Amino acid sequence: MGKQLSALNQRLIHFINEQKLFFVATTSSNGSINLSPKGLDSFKVMDDNRVLWLNLTGSGNETAAHLIEDSRMTIMFCAFEGPPLILRLYGTAVTYHPRHDFWKDHISLFPKIEGSRQLVDMKIDLVQTSCGMGVPLMDFKSQRHGLIDWAEDKGEEGIKEYWEKKNTISLDGNPTNIFKNKPQH
Template sequence: MAKLFDRLDERWRRFIAEQPMYFVATAPDGPSGHVNVSPKGYRDTFAVLDDTTVAYLDLEGSGVETIAHLRQNGRVTIMFCSFTRSAKILRLYGRGRVAVPSDPDWHQLVAHFGPHHGVRTVIVVALDRIADSCGYSVPRMEEVAERDLLNTWSQRPDTRARRAVRSAGARASIDGLPALAPAETDPAHIHT
């Protein structure tokens, strides 16, 4: 049975820091539209800002579903699974916001993360529910290494050119929800 917690204490902060990946889930309003779940890697892209606020570095990759959904309704769930000896799942529920380079707290936020290219936004989540569960059915797996493919790909000249063109126009979700305005971010040139 899940237990609820009122804050991210040191135990949960250590648990989060030990996980090599996490999952982010969002959904648009209403009965139609696509629910989105995104796996996220790189341990240094997630930060606990305080006992009830977390943030993660949003790196340009594929779609903009999370951004579109957060801008529409703010609902988000982040899930950490332990794939090691301890069978544990931690879910962080809350209201998210999308921070872009023109926001006054941008530099303060990106200072929480390691060096990465292709930075698009920072997602900040105010938590309203923190819950664990057993994770008994989650398989034990061994981490071999982080993949540096996204960082490497982000620095290629063709990727940077494609990102510059893409960021110059409006971006929308697969359901047509607005996500990013033209030139709101510049992942071809922004890095931490």
């Protein structure tokens, strides 16, 4: 059954590295809760209390807007194959854009993916496991490439235009600071 830990251990790091999908949850004090599925090769364990993920261009930019106001974030992994397990990482995060030194120092950890818009650096405060016996078994076929194809077709300038149109303000009307120079935390 469920356990709470202060840090990741090698078994959990191995579990994370095998997953094809994870979920990110954030919120602001007076707005919508955002829960987003993430895939591709966009997640890295830096150490037992720190993870980094590459946020790709999407139809909104809720995570960035929420982290400006409230740095709390939860990341969840589910075992859809193999032994059942749900793993949640609770912590605080900072968002970095391509113009920041942090981005330049860490982007090489990920494959080059057109439309990459932020690196999210999360300090883990609590690790929680639960049984996952209610999570269905599913076979993984492949990652979808539609987002990558779409971003490559748009090109760098087209992506920036899309950010201006769709990624500067959250659903609740809060700024995402996608074009500001300061890290978001």
